[in-house]
Amino acid sequence: MSDTAAPVTGTGRATAPSKRPPGLWATGWKKFSRNPFAMTGLVVLAFFIVISLLAPWIAPHDPARGDMMLPNLPAGSEGYWLGTDELGRDILSRLLYSGRISLLVGFSVAIGTVIIGTFIGAVSGYFGGWIDTIFMRFVDVMNAIPLLFLNILVLAIFKAEFYYMILILALTGWMGVARLVRGTFLQLREMQYVEAARAIGVSNWGIIIRHLLRNATAPIIVNATLMVGGAILSESALSYLGLGVQMPDTSWGLMLSNAQEFMLVDPLQAVYPGMCILIVVLSVNFIGDGLRDALDPRKKTVKPRRRLGK
Amino acid sequence: MTEYLIRRTLQSVLVLLLITIVTFLLIHAAPGGPKTIFLSPNLSPEVMEQQAENMGLNDPLPVQYFRWLGDLTQGDFGYTFKNNLPVGDLVWPTLGNTMILMGSAWFLALVIAIPWGIYNSTREYGFSDQLASFIAYIGFAMPTFWFGIILQELFALKWDLLPLSDMYSMGKEGDLGDLVLHLILPVTVLTLGFLAGYVKYSRSSMLEVLDQDYIRTARAKGLGERKVVFRHALRNALIPIITILGLDLPILVAGAALTESVFNWPGMGRLFLQMATQREYSVLMAITLIIAVFVIIGNLIADLLYAIVDPRVKLGRKGGAGA
Numbered sequence: 001m002s003d004t005a006a007p008v009t010g011t012g013r014a015t016a017p018s019k020r021p022p023g024l025w026a027t028g029w030k031k032f033s034r035n036p037f038a039m040t041g042l043v044v045l046a047f048f049i050v051i052s053l054l055a056p057w058i059a060p061h062d063p064a065r066g067d068m069m070l071p072n073l074p075a076g077s078e079g080y081w082l083g084t085d086e087l088g089r090d091i092l093s094r095l096l097y098s099g100r101i102s103l104l105v106g107f108s109v110a111i112g113t114v115i116i117g118t119f120i121g122a123v124s125g126y127f128g129g130w131i132d133t134i135f136m137r138f139v140d141v142m143n144a145i146p147l148l149f150l151n152i153l154v155l156a157i158f159k160a161e162f163y164y165m166i167l168i169l170a171l172t173g174w175m176g177v178a179r180l181v182r183g184t185f186l187q188l189r190e191m192q193y194v195e196a197a198r199a200i201g202v203s204n205w206g207i208i209i210r211h212l213l214r215n216a217t218a219p220i221i222v223n224a225t226l227m228v229g230g231a232i233l234s235e236s237a238l239s240y241l242g243l244g245v246q247m248p249d250t251s252w253g254l255m256l257s258n259a260q261e262f263m264l265v266d267p268l269q270a271v272y273p274g275m276c277i278l279i280v281v282l283s284v285n286f287i288g289d290g291l292r293d294a295l296d297p298r299k300k301t302v303k304p305r306r307r308l309g310k
Numbered sequence: 311m312t313e314y315l316i317r318r319t320l321q322s323v324l325v326l327l328l329i330t331i332v333t334f335l336l337i338h339a340a341p342g343g344p345k346t347i348f349l350s351p352n353l354s355p356e357v358m359e360q361q362a363e364n365m366g367l368n369d370p371l372p373v374q375y376f377r378w379l380g381d382l383t384q385g386d387f388g389y390t391f392k393n394n395l396p397v398g399d400l401v402w403p404t405l406g407n408t409m410i411l412m413g414s415a416w417f418l419a420l421v422i423a424i425p426w427g428i429y430n431s432t433r434e435y436g437f438s439d440q441l442a443s444f445i446a447y448i449g450f451a452m453p454t455f456w457f458g459i460i461l462q463e464l465f466a467l468k469w470d471l472l473p474l475s476d477m478y479s480m481g482k483e484g485d486l487g488d489l490v491l492h493l494i495l496p497v498t499v500l501t502l503g504f505l506a507g508y509v510k511y512s513r514s515s516m517l518e519v520l521d522q523d524y525i526r527t528a529r530a531k532g533l534g535e536r537k538v539v540f541r542h543a544l545r546n547a548l549i550p551i552i553t554i555l556g557l558d559l560p561i562l563v564a565g566a567a568l569t570e571s572v573f574n575w576p577g578m579g580r581l582f583l584q585m586a587t588q589r590e591y592s593v594l595m596a597i598t599l600i601i602a603v604f605v606i607i608g609n610l611i612a613d614l615l616y617a618i619v620d621p622r623v624k625l626g627r628k629g630g631a632g633a
Binding site: 137138140141143144145146148149150152153154155156157229233236237240241242243253256259260263264267270271273274277278281282285286 | 324325326328329332336337339447448450451452453455456459460462463467468560567568571572579582583586587589591594597598601602605606609
């Protein structure tokens with residue numbers, strides 16, 4: 001957008017203007033697309049996103065309504081590919097709908113933590129001084145209470161509800177991003193272009209948003225990607241413990257806690273949701289690692305991962 | 311050194327005080343306030359008001375906070391609603407059980423991970439190295455409680471080799487052999503969780519050292535590879551590993567809430583969950599604080615160890631070495 005303002009001076013150029021060097025994203029994509037693990041992750045994640053979005057249309061049954069005449073059907077039954085649970089609910093449909101919830105939690109929590117963490121890290125790192133001290137002590141305090149315990153505590157005091165869970169996971173997960181952004185800002189704020197920007201009268205927030213944040217995007221995005229996996233795991237843990245997603249909604253974690261109760265009847269019930277979590281989180285982590293390798297200009301080669309691919 | 315130690319300790323005390331404030335405010339921010347939390351909901355409004363007055367719940371917040379803090383410093387965590395038991399009596403025994411479980415897993419993970427990581431650093435991208443990184447990926451992406459459930463299905467239900475859950479079989483309380491049998495499955499789950507990180511960590515720490523000039527010198531003067539690795543590289547590679555161990559100390563206390571509830575292990579994490587569903591807030595506050603104390607002590611130990619083991623660490627650095 002800023003390019004539009006660039007004046008085109010002189011007519012009748014003798015030589016063609018030199019091409020702009022490929023930007024961060026172009027080179028990044030080039031490296032990323034050559035990484036088989038990251039690309040597999042991307043394809044698998046895209047698949048899960050698509051079938052979750054399409055769940056209302058492709059799910060063969062209502063995930064919440066069971067047929068009491070057909071409890072605990074084995075996998076491969078007619079009309080119920082993966083069988084039914086103890087209430088006669090179709091497991092495949094439940095898996096599809098669970099995917100919606102898990103992915104929704106994963107992405108919203110990641111976005112939430114990035115927004116909170118970036119804001120706190122940016123203010124801390126740019127302004128420094130007493131603001132920095134206060135924020136960093138606060139980070140210490142948050143880090144001193146293990147996340148799972150903090151989440152359980154808050155959900156127990158308030159209410160175990162889906163939206164609360166997203167909010168709480170975001171409010172308790174931002175510390176890593178904040179530290180990261182602060183660290184980057186501490187380095188970047190000493191750069192000459194920041195000094196130059198200040199000299200021509202750019203406001204503090206202008207510098208933070210236009211100049212510093214832009215240079216910190218790559219690590220933030222890598223971190224956000226890895227947060228998605230973490231959030232999905234947290235959601236499944238909280239739902240498993242009965243503090244997350246509540247009936248009649250369903251999630252992979254909730255299905256697991258159900259499956260554990262009926263382990264003797266149908267051991268396979270515990271396998272499907274767990275596999276879904278494993279595969280999705282694995283894909284997200286592969287994408288995150290791929291992004292890290294692709295976007296980090298300080299790293300000279302992506303040798304490790306490529307050799308791993310052989 | 312002394313100055314650093316004092317400053318770092320004061321900092322820890324400050325963080326601890328802040329945590330007590332946060333915990334205290336959290337309870338008071340709950341819908342309905344502390345009255346609904348500390349008093350039984352079955353009481354009539356008059357009795358409730360009377361009890362609130364007796365317990366000092368109508369006093370100004372700062373007064374309540376300092377009274378609570380004063381009780382805490384004397385080891386008084388308050389009483390539960392149900393049965394009016396002292397919270398301490400409930401919490402302390404579970405701490406030991408958690409430490410038995412986590413301690414075994416942690417020790418096992420270390421014994422396997424550090425040599426494995428070192429071996430992998432000498433054979434980068436070999437089979438063993440790739441196996442470790444495969445395990446790490448799976449370990450980071452798998453819900454630990456799910457792994458626990460699968461192990462239960464296979465080893466306890468299908469093959470009937472190991473006990474399904476709990477710490478002892480009925481009537482065998484205190485029997486060491488029985489305890490070990492009950493430990494195997496949960497420890498396997500937890501060890502896998504630790505292993506993923508530790509192997510990666512000791513490998514990369516070792517690789518960093520092997521890249522140094524003095525290692526090249528050692529090789530150049532004709533030392534054998536074994537001597538280079540064990541005499542020269544290992545000692546320096548262990549420094550960052552020690553720090554990580556300090557930072558992970560609190561996991562010994564707090565890491566097992568999920569595994570404990572899968573395997574019905576009578577530890578602190580399971581107690582926390584039970585008390586969360588029963589809304590026993592004084593127990594929750596007590597456990598949160600105990601864990602926070604461990605975290606802070608662990609961080610402090612990590613920082614101090616780092617400073618002691620590595621004389622190059624500049625002690626004046628803000629935020630401490632481990633931050």
